[in-house]
Amino acid sequence: MMHAPTQKQSMLGQGRLSRGRVAQCTRKSIRRSCQVRAGKTSTGPRVAIVGVTGAVGMEFLQILKQRDFPYSSMKMLASARSAGKKVDFDGETYTVEELTENSFGDCDLALFSAGGSATKKFAPAASDAGCTVVDNSSAFRMTDGVPLVVPEINVEAMKDIKLGKGGIIANPNCSTIIALTAVTPIHKAVGVKRMVVSTYQAASGAGQAAMEELELQTREALDGKPITTNIFPRQYAFNLFSHNSDVDVDLGYNEEEMKLVKETAKIWNTKDVKVTGTCVRVPVMRAHAESINLELNAPLTVDEARKLLENAAGVSVIDNRKENDFPTPLVASYNDDVYVGRIRRDISRDDDCGIDLFVCGDQIRKGAALNAVQIAEALL
Amino acid sequence: MMHAPTQKQSMLGQGRLSRGRVAQCTRKSIRRSCQVRAGKTSTGPRVAIVGVTGAVGMEFLQILKQRDFPYSSMKMLASARSAGKKVDFDGETYTVEELTENSFGDCDLALFSAGGSATKKFAPAASDAGCTVVDNSSAFRMTDGVPLVVPEINVEAMKDIKLGKGGIIANPNCSTIIALTAVTPIHKAVGVKRMVVSTYQAASGAGQAAMEELELQTREALDGKPITTNIFPRQYAFNLFSHNSDVDVDLGYNEEEMKLVKETAKIWNTKDVKVTGTCVRVPVMRAHAESINLELNAPLTVDEARKLLENAAGVSVIDNRKENDFPTPLVASYNDDVYVGRIRRDISRDDDCGIDLFVCGDQIRKGAALNAVQIAEALL
Structure with missing residues (x-):
């Protein structure tokens, strides 16, 4: 899954390799979003990827790996239709599990990219279980109390949310x-x-x-x-x-x-x-x-x-x-x-x-x- | 040349057939641009198409035919490179002639779609010879005295120009x-x-x-x-x-x-x-x-x-x-x-x-x- 793109993919803009612009802690980077290069480490958060088989879910994994995001465990979640599929990440093969309300008891952080209705149901369940949610859908973007964050712009809006303590942070729409x-x-x-x-x-x-x-x-x-x-x-x-x-x-x-x-x-x-x-x-x-x-x-x-x-x-x-x-x-x-x-x-x-x-x-x-x-x- | 588009051309938007919207003299049409359905007729103007082998030149012919534009003679003009090519129009085959300053003595109307430098040279020559020019290039659009016309909008701007009496009317840019x-x-x-x-x-x-x-x-x-x-x-x-x-x-x-x-x-x-x-x-x-x-x-x-x-x-x-x-x-x-x-x-x-x-x-x-x-x- 983490393959280099074929020339065809590159030409279509589907598999163009990064020009090596993995962000560094330069003066341009805001302090809190500086990368913590760690990869799998016992001190990292327990992470769940929700909607892992979609385009954004797959990209979550690529970016977590590229940025050596620290994690102690990784859980791959998707709808029942995709449960059982295999996903490779960071040298290990994971089996996709069905997303349920009980998926999050052993997670500190969930990256959601699921449909609106699944998100409305399962993101609050994750938060209630103490898992902090970063949600890519529009489900909670305009909800009072849910920070809507672009880290370069308004990272201060999420200052009251702590990892592993629940809460939902919304990712704005792409445009x-x-x-x-x-x-x-x-x-x-x-x-x-x-x-x-x-x-x-x-x-x-x-x-x-x-x-x-x-x-x-x-x-x-x-x-x-x-x-x-x-x-x-x-x-x-x-x-x-x-x-x-x-x-x-x-x-x-x-x-x-x-x-x-x-x-x-x-x-x-x-x-x-x-x-x-x-x-x-x-x-x-x-x-x-x-x-x-x-x-x-x-x-x-x-x-x-x-x-x-x-x-x-x-x-x-x-x-x-x-x-x-x-x-x-x-x-x-x-x-x-x-x-x-x-x-x-x-x-x-x-x-x-x-x-x-x-x-x-x-x-x-x-x-x-x-x-x-x-x-x-x-x-x- | 006046062929029906292939399905591929249609799908590319390159050969889509008109949906039969050839303009009619409805209340929406302005009076002066109503079509005069005539085709080849001894009372029609003597017409020259300049740049006939280009995309717009070819379209001139299609539209003249679709709208039965009246003409008594038709002259196909292009650069020396294209001279000698054959062009079919309205059931006749024409030989493309090289565009020169002497091309227009026997013409009342020239539709120009040529490069800027050719237009700057030959459109005034045509006008001087008494041939009225409608020019698709940008060469004269902003020239004082040259009307820049969209017939639905400002046809009155060309009221002083008469067919067969010289003069240049500029076609605005597509956008x-x-x-x-x-x-x-x-x-x-x-x-x-x-x-x-x-x-x-x-x-x-x-x-x-x-x-x-x-x-x-x-x-x-x-x-x-x-x-x-x-x-x-x-x-x-x-x-x-x-x-x-x-x-x-x-x-x-x-x-x-x-x-x-x-x-x-x-x-x-x-x-x-x-x-x-x-x-x-x-x-x-x-x-x-x-x-x-x-x-x-x-x-x-x-x-x-x-x-x-x-x-x-x-x-x-x-x-x-x-x-x-x-x-x-x-x-x-x-x-x-x-x-x-x-x-x-x-x-x-x-x-x-x-x-x-x-x-x-x-x-x-x-x-x-x-x-x-x-x-x-x-x-x-």
């Missing part, structure tokens, strides 16, 4: 994490009053099956065969479409867009920020892009914005106007950072209170599994 | 035409103060070779082979990237974005509109999508906006929130209209002066060849 990792350094400097976001979202956000369908459909399209549409109700290959989440018939916003609106306010702990978004799926495998227009509370030059971003934890700037070299989803794929470029003064404004950005981030890593593991690291 | 066909009905009703546009642009905007490279790269990626990058300096298949036009190193905007800014002001004949744009190429064959955030001079409800769009010439509304059915590039491909959906009140504003839209339009048709033929029809 929120990727946008805010880039935008927050600017927000902290001058204040963001309003954001207009248009996304270019990868298949991975809809799970492994969506990535496989995109590949299948692409082959079918190239061969002139009828298109298989099991996951989405329309052709995805060589096409794009408004995000597949439900649309509020009154507001006209889909759930993905409302997550961006609501989660931004919670993470920034403010009601004063205004967000509008248009979320779109594009035929890319596993990294999202976002075009972001910022209205600021105070003037900021492009050079100041670029400097803020260059010094920000979890951000890499690619902004070469002369060579037309800016972030792309393939550059971001399998890397940890959020890549930012197209840093420009908004020429539609008469003042210097507008900045345009273009950001790319790996949806499965920083958009999901990596951010959750960083939260877990902050608990150590 | 401008597609955005403004949708936005202008709203602008005419309440005034657009500011637009924030993010584009999702197809390969076709970079020409036939870019479409072929996207198909080739996609096969290579699926087969795990090295990627061919002759047209763009990076992988396009399963990826996206900031538009390939040159970037102004001071402003940070690329040429495609500046076209949107400048052409909007010229077409709307105002200096008061403000535009910021982020132009991005996505792996789609021939229809552009655009996410558009509008700041209005006066309040407008969503119902009012939808009604304006439903009644607008050249616009089709697909805006089904309940079924999550909105415009896609494949729906727009090979069709004439600009498709508009995601019509929403911008919830980031406290007033009712913000509207979000998502539009899709065929880049080769309305974005280029169709708009030029509509201009030619308005000259008849």
